[in-house]
Amino acid sequence: KDRPTVLLVGNPNCGKTSLFNELSGCRAFVGNYPGGVIEAARAGVETPDGPVELIDLPGVYRLGGASLEEKLAMDYLCRSGVRAIVSVVDSLNLDRHLYLTLQLWHFHLPVILVLNMSDEADAALLSFDIPAFEAMLGVRIVRTDALRRKGMEELLACIGQAAYRPSGYPAFRKPEYGEQTEQVLDFIAHTVESSGLPRQKEPFSYIAARLLDGNAAMVARYAEMGEEGRRLLEMIEDCRTELSRQMGLPAPEILSSKRYGLIRGLLEEVQGGDGVSRIRRS
Numbered sequence: 001k002d003r004p005t006v007l008l009v010g011n012p013n014c015g016k017t018s019l020f021n022e023l024s025g026c027r028a029f030v031g032n033y034p035g036g037v038i039e040a041a042r043a044g045v046e047t048p049d050g051p052v053e054l055i056d057l058p059g060v061y062r063l064g065g066a067s068l069e070e071k072l073a074m075d076y077l078c079r080s081g082v083r084a085i086v087s088v089v090d091s092l093n094l095d096r097h098l099y100l101t102l103q104l105w106h107f108h109l110p111v112i113l114v115l116n117m118s119d120e121a122d123a124a125l126l127s128f129d130i131p132a133f134e135a136m137l138g139v140r141i142v143r144t145d146a147l148r149r150k151g152m153e154e155l156l157a158c159i160g161q162a163a164y165r166p167s168g169y170p171a172f173r174k175p176e177y178g179e180q181t182e183q184v185l186d187f188i189a190h191t192v193e194s195s196g197l198p199r200q201k202e203p204f205s206y207i208a209a210r211l212l213d214g215n216a217a218m219v220a221r222y223a224e225m226g227e228e229g230r231r232l233l234e235m236i237e238d239c240r241t242e243l244s245r246q247m248g249l250p251a252p253e254i255l256s257s258k259r260y261g262l263i264r265g266l267l268e269e270v271q272g273g274d275g276v277s278r279i280r281r282s
């Protein structure tokens with residue numbers, strides 16, 4: 001079967017399962033994955049451009065953690081055959097939910113940003129400058145209310161376009177972390193790529209970001225690759241330490257603090273309406 005795969009990703013409780021059920025016409029369950037077995041629900045879905053295989057990944061707050069949910073999400077994101085990502089966020093919690101969205105840049109796939117819970121945003125008098133929001137991120141944005149089935153046709157049309165006509169779809173804009181950080185990330189990615197060490201499933205830019213974070217699982221992987229792996233980690237450690245000194249931040253906090261900074265700046269530009277001051281205070 002050659003149906004293009006489209007992944008639904010999002011934080012827990014963003015309404016991802018409700019959306020999946022609406023799009024797929026399947027109402028089997030809404031809720032968290034029952035204890036123990038974690039698997040991704042999947043369904044064939046018709047779009048105006050043709051059928052896609054929609055996969056509902058378990059809810060995760062970010063990529064890179066050691067939980068089974070995060071590993072499963074990463075595994076799907078690295079599979080071939082994935083043509084687009086639907087990043088579902090809760091419209092009232094964009095400051096936290098967009099963190100995961102920014103991490104999707106690494107996969108170089110078309111991203112549809114779904115502002116779910118639009119009913120709650122309306123009730124809170126929160127509005128968005130959608131064209132500016134789309135331009136700043138390099139995505140298509142669809143506002144949905146999964147409970148009342150609002151925005152589903154538009155979402156299906158976006159999914160179809162992203163999966164079947166990607167050349168006309170915007171390219172996700174690279175989150176810019178500043179010159180010093182970018183230089184270190186490029187250096188790490190290049191060093192890993194040219195090392196001759198076994199190719200990992202994740203994109204090099206993603207591996208570089210995790211190594212800059214000092215992500216335990218990623219560091220352990222390279223540490224287990226023998227002398228060359230350990231030499232690579234030492235080289236990386238030197239530039240981590242230097243960047244950390246320059247930024248005045250512990251290395252594991254550099255990228256996350258940059259990401260939250262980018263999100264704050266973005267929301268200041270695109271979020272409007274009487275609800276903003278209330279959201280900011282909460």
Ligand code: BGO
Pocket residue numbers: 010011012013014015016017018019030031032059116117118119120144145146147148
């Ligand atoms: C309960 N608008 C509103 N208002 N609510 C929504 C929307 C929306 O657009 N989309 C989803 N919800 P999941 P994850 C619930 O289950 O799909 C609601 O984790 C309840 N349940 O109905 O499970 C949705 O898959 C009792 O709410 O999210 C669900 O991403 C009381 O958001 C919750 C109140 O949706 C999470 C809510 C027994």
